[in-house]
Amino acid sequence: MRAKSWQACAAAAVLSLGSSRLSAHHSFGAEYDGSAPVTVTGVVTRIEWTNPHAFIYLDVSDKDGKVASWKFEGYPPGVLQRLGWKRDRTMKIGDRITIFGWRARDGSNWAHSREITLPSGEKMMFGPPAGTGDGGSTPAVEVR
């Protein structure tokens, strides 16, 4: 189940700057590796529009037709709505989409989502930047 056997590839270097420069919500940076960008294309099988975070499940086929399920975590529903997402309208079960994000630290088919490319080609943010919630680049105190 290596990433390269799926339709997954490392994102452009420009998007993999800084593994943990930012901090924000519950620690995405603890569960997901900000230095392991991943871009996955697949078919939406399930969307959990739940708090504190939404989840998207994708069926992803490799070149031999073997299918694996991927899970992506994102912003809470209220945040998504204010960013322009319409539940059950912007993205539907069965849609073929591409998600850019960062892979789980345990190497499983689980990732923190950032940007989604919809069937129309439109790109929308579904989650925060890499390392979110892990404390950012510097601690709040002076390191002595």
Place this chain on the structure above:
Amino acid sequence: MRPAVLAAALALASLPVVASPAQSGARREPVPRTPDGKPDLTGVWQGGSTVRGTWEEANRGTGLGGSGKDPNAPSILSSNDRPGDRQPAPYQDWAAKKVLESFNRRGIDDPTSRCLPAGVPRSVMLGLFPQKIVQTPKEIVVLYEYMNAYRVIPLNAEHPDDLLPSYMGDSVGHWEGDTLVVDVIGFNDRTWLAGTGTFHSEALHVTERYTRVDKDRIDYEVTMEDPNVFTRPWTLRSSLMLREGTRLQEYICAENNSDPAEYERLLKEGVKIRRD
């Protein structure tokens, strides 16, 4: 024209013009006031931002969350960013070590990861979720979407003498000119103040100053005192931006919260989370 009138006219003519991405060239509108002449803080606000405009105008593009130092990151603070000049927080040595340990554990001990209220001032300065201020002549109520928390701030009142420690503390307020000053005590020791690991004791005393400088913006200054953990008071400055048309949503964090279980699983399986 008398000199005083002339001076006033010149002052009016020289009012600054807003240069914002959302409302380029728009003139700053005056501070709305209540019938008793106080600045009216009523409205839905976004903390941790300096951008004018509606929520959609201010947050489109790169979304939310981040310090703005990464060119790919949004400039709006989320729920765990430290605002201001990033000067170190004035923790005593032993306490600084504890803060650093949380940082090295990438914030997995964040109380909000267990859906607990974010406390003060963290709830005020975060930008991921809106907050709604409702002002009356006798009290001010603030509703925070994040964790569905709220504060009731009686004006010109004393703190009760039988406070039980709480996440959001006990607030009383008064006006100093056009600035609302809020005194907050009665905290438990289970919230973070501003940034990963920024813990405190039950002795925490927070003083907030809200100054609505124009229609769109409240300048926010907060001073945190806690002789059990700090060497001196810690002051941060931030701002709240008016987000007309934004509705507060329900945020029931416990609905589907997998974070603590995941942290535990990763640690149990020996997955490296800790910073080097």
